[in-house]
Amino acid sequence: MKKLLSSVAVLATFAGPAAAQDDPLKIGAALYGLQAEFMQIWAEAAEQHPAVQSGMVDLTIFDGRYDALVQQEQFETMATQGFDAAIFAPIDVEAGAEAVRIAHEAGIPVIGSNTQVNSELLTSYVGSDDTRSGYMEAQMVLEAIGCEDGGNVVIIEGPIGQSAQVQRLEGNQRALAECPNVKVLEQQTANWSRAEAQTLMENWLTAHPGEIDGVIGQNDEMALGAIEAIKAAGLNVEDFAIAGIDGVTDALTAVKAGEMQSILQDARAQAQGAIDVAIAAATDGDYEPQSDIWTQYPEMSWEGGEASYYDVPWTPVTADNVDDLLATRQ
Amino acid sequence: MTDRTDPARTDPQPSPAAAHGPTSARARAVERLQRYGIFLALVVVCLALTALNEFFLTPRNIVNVLRQTSINGILAIGLTFVILARGIDLSVGSVVALAGVIAASLATTSSGAAVAGGPYPVAVALAAGIAVGAACGAASGAVVARFNVPAFVATLGMLSAARGLTLLYSEGRPVPALTDEFRWIGTGDLFGVPMPVVLFIAVFLASWWVLGQTRFGRHVYAAGGNPHAATVSGINVRRIRFAVFVISGALAGLAGMILAARTGSALPQAGVAYELDAIAAVVIGGTSLAGGVGRVTGTVIGALLIGVVNNGLDLMGVESYYQLVIKGLLIVAAVMLDQTRNQRD
Incomplete structure (x- = not known):
């Protein structure tokens, strides 16, 4: 029930156990909506990211409720609260641009994930073509x-x-x-x-x-x-x-x-990849990605977390891999 | 408006013309047009589609139309009770989803989504789905009848709350792998008639009997037509108001299970905006939003009209956006007819 509540709540905080770091990074993920399975898997994978689990990152999931204005207001909230980085899956490619601008003005790097946004101000994009x-x-x-x-x-x-x-x-x-x-x-x-x-x-x-x-x-x-x-x-x-x-x-x-x-469409790779890129954008030093997705997809190279586009590969579902995939959904 | 001030009258479907005493031939013709206009419209549309598309009037397509109409039809019949009693139920779409996921979780072989000990016999799942729907209706009905909260507000609250409960219960994921017994109510048939259609007809006949032949039915008309007069004449209007929401909720529960059984999974995002099509069917069918006037037969024909138009346009390859425009025109035209009738009264 606890997991269930936190994943559905409009604003849920997944703080890890008493963090080793004095100051965990505050990263917000603004998702277009949590009523369909794909974004549920995305949110759960984000929660499982090693940096979130270890308490290095304080991750907040925002449910955009399929409304561009709601998403914009959530970016205003993140700007007010001084988030270190934002991950953005916008409901609309054009309407999302204003949200990115708000974050940019507040000095918050924005990493796109899953859905595109038409904005020059996006720091990077982790998604599939x-x-x-x-x-x-x-x-x-x-x-x-x-x-x-x-x-x-x-x-x-x-x-x-x-x-x-x-x-x-x-x-x-x-x-x-x-x-x-x-x-x-x-x-x-x-x-x-x-x-x-x-x-x-x-x-x-x-x-x-x-x-x-x-x-x-x-x-x-x-x-x-x-x-x-x-x-x-x-x-x-x-x-x-x-x-x-x-x-x-x-x-x-x-x-x-x-x-x-x-x-x-690998929601886990999109989510965990975006978190690694967001951490890299929010920290100055050399950050090494912690998710195993980078070894899973060697063709998607890390490039110091500074690439503007990370193309998460599509995987055809076949008789060979379907059982393994089903096992991850239990 | 005399028909609305006489709760004791036995004619459950009062006709304005009859209330004015001796009627001229012309008034009778007008009344007949109003009474059968919607049916005529359905016939005309069907004839037009038969002429335009060779496949429209084939047994398989007729079965398709009926099956595609059955879920909206069942919801609309429930709403007819509520609207006759001068209420509205905006929550049916969310109740569809809630009853769907709960019933499905009792009838799934999926280890992740099942309630412990499942799958349960289909009768248990069906009873649970209807009970969930009825409970949602009872909650709305209690708020309306006991606390005099407008039905629009009470059911708007339920629209949101039931959707939230659906997402909480299902964790936002579909409930898959339903048992064959459960899927039968969506995909099976009885003597060649698909089960959704069988259930739709059963619900129609039962409602037609309740509204037309029983004391309770007469009281629904009376409570909606003139609640004050109904109270004075000894009808428990609160009880009626409560009961119509329970009926609407239970039928929404049934519709939700049929939907889940048809699509093979109970989807938490199912049924969004279904209340609008259901209300459209009731209104097109000639039931007055002011309460007290209308008939379940009209609702069924209204639902069929929407289904036939959608089906016909699909058959002809017309873009779905036109379907929305045409449905909008139908709704407005139907209410305009209703208004001219009221003005004449």
Whole structure:
């Protein structure tokens, strides 16, 4: 219950045991919202960072409640309270810029994580390239139905205009352009929602009986909704090539069952990487990163914590790694 | 407004024209239009969609529409009780999520999310979900009936509190791996009719009977039409007000479990803004937000109209944003019709 309360609270402090340091670093993580699984995993991984556990860092998680203004006010709070560094996963790519400006004026370095913000003042960004995942998932579907043979796919999009939707679509389209024989029958938003995607897919299955070969879901939830629609229509899920993005727990289970493909967005690497970069930005001396993610992804080099962009790799979920991944979710 | 001042009248669905004594043919025609206008609209839309899309009027699509409408329909029927009694329930979307995660945690094989000792028999999970919904409704109802807090405020509080409890209970994560028995209420069928539709029809018939044929139903109309007169004539208005929220909550609990069973997991962020579609269905169906006037049949047709429009536009590949615009126009048009009727009274 204690863990549960602290992870949901608007403002929860995870102070370690009586710190060895006299003065722990105050780092705030302003996340766009804690109502979905991905950010929950992010927040829990941040809490598990060695520097937070040892009491070197006093980490505060702010729940942005999916509201750009709420996030801005949380940055005002951090500025008033003299935080040493801030980690920022904004709800909106443009509206987040003002929050970054507030922190910058207060001399607080801001490290972006997970979602992009359009600001020159950002110290660094630790996240994954959504264009890349969009390309990868479309390729998975195209490969399964046969790029040369051709076929028909549908795309279920995130909320139109959100950076993840825009970039994943860009990636989807780049992969589709390589397979001119594959036709996009329908393309519509289901707002990241499983229930909405289910309705959409049911209606598409009716409108295009026997024609849909593949489903490109821009996240796992929507791909899972499509699977439920296919089942409800009495069709065989194995006759469809379905892919999603994120690697949420239900999707891992579906991958294991052979129903879909997914690409893991590594929330743990994003969270712990961002904390290491934030510590480096908040301290002058040579800080050596403490999280094991830097050895896990050697291709993402540390560079003294001074790089402006850390590209956390995407990991395709396969039969080989799905059990290990599921084990981390218990 | 004579129909609202006579709580003792036995006609549960008072018609304004009838209350004015002898009626002319024209008044009767107008009344009939108001009474059946929404049904006509549904027929017209269905005919139009049949002409525009070859797949609309196929058995499979009709089943789809009914299944897609069932959750909103059940919520809207619950809201019909509340609105008839001159209340409003804004909390149903959050109650959907809360009942969903609690019931699911009793019916999951997932070691991480299950309540100790689970999975429990499906009957236990179902009873728990309905009880959770009813308890939320009882809390709102008690605040409204006992402390005279406006229903808008009481249920706005519940909207927030139930969502918070959902997130606390589930730790913000979906409850996956539901048992096949539990999933049956969302994905199974009875003689070929999908279970969500079976439940929707059952709830409709029960509500239609309660509102139209029972003393309690007459009292709901009376308490909403004119609470003062109802009190004077010996009706326990507080008790009625309390009871309608319990009904709405219990039905929201049922809807939440159907949703979880359909999607395969109970999602803590499920049901956001569902109250708006449910209220839209009630209003389009001709139930007056002023209370005392309306019928559950209208609500069901209102819900079907929303479902048919969404389905038809999807079939034709129309962007979903138009669906929102059209739903908005439907709501306003329905209330405008209601207003002209009131002015004539």
